[in-house]
Amino acid sequence: MNLSKGYSGKELPFYKRHFGGGAGSIRGFGNKTLGPLYPNGKAKGGEISILGSANLITPAFFFEDNEKMRMSAFIDAGNIYEKSSNIKLGDIRMSAGFGFAYLSPIGSIGAFISTPF
Numbered sequence: 001m002n003l004s005k006g007y008s009g010k011e012l013p014f015y016k017r018h019f020g021g022g023a024g025s026i027r028g029f030g031n032k033t034l035g036p037l038y039p040n041g042k043a044k045g046g047e048i049s050i051l052g053s054a055n056l057i058t059p060a061f062f063f064e065d066n067e068k069m070r071m072s073a074f075i076d077a078g079n080i081y082e083k084s085s086n087i088k089l090g091d092i093r094m095s096a097g098f099g100f101a102y103l104s105p106i107g108s109i110g111a112f113i114s115t116p117f
Contacts, residue, residue: 002049003084017045020080025051027076028095028114035080044082050092051078060100068103076114 006012020026020034032043053076060069077094081087097114 001051004047012047014045017047018049018080019043019045020049020051020078023112025049025076026078026093026095026116027074027097027112028116029093034078034093036082046080046082048081048084048087049078050081050087052076070101070103072099072101073097074099074112074114 002018004012004016004018018035019032021029022031022033026034032045035046036044038044053074055072055074057070057072060066060071063069073096075094075096077092079091079093081091093116095114095116097112099110099112101108101110
């Protein structure tokens, strides 16, 4: 959970707000599709983010040399809220899916497939 507030009772600037959806938060949802929206449909972001993930990770057993490859099954849950007073646990969004990662010398390279439920 992340909470951000503006200084001296001012509103949090748009570039400091939290956004949800996409590979960095709730996989299976589009980038910046979770949380409050402006009337024109663009993401407004929020002061509070509640995000969580559970992963089951295993070696990629179907490859012969698999020490740098792994597979995972995951469940992600969370949402973005405009104000801390707006939190409703019924608004939590969830997704589940499978992923594959290769641990290369320059960092992890991976792909996933996910669906919201």
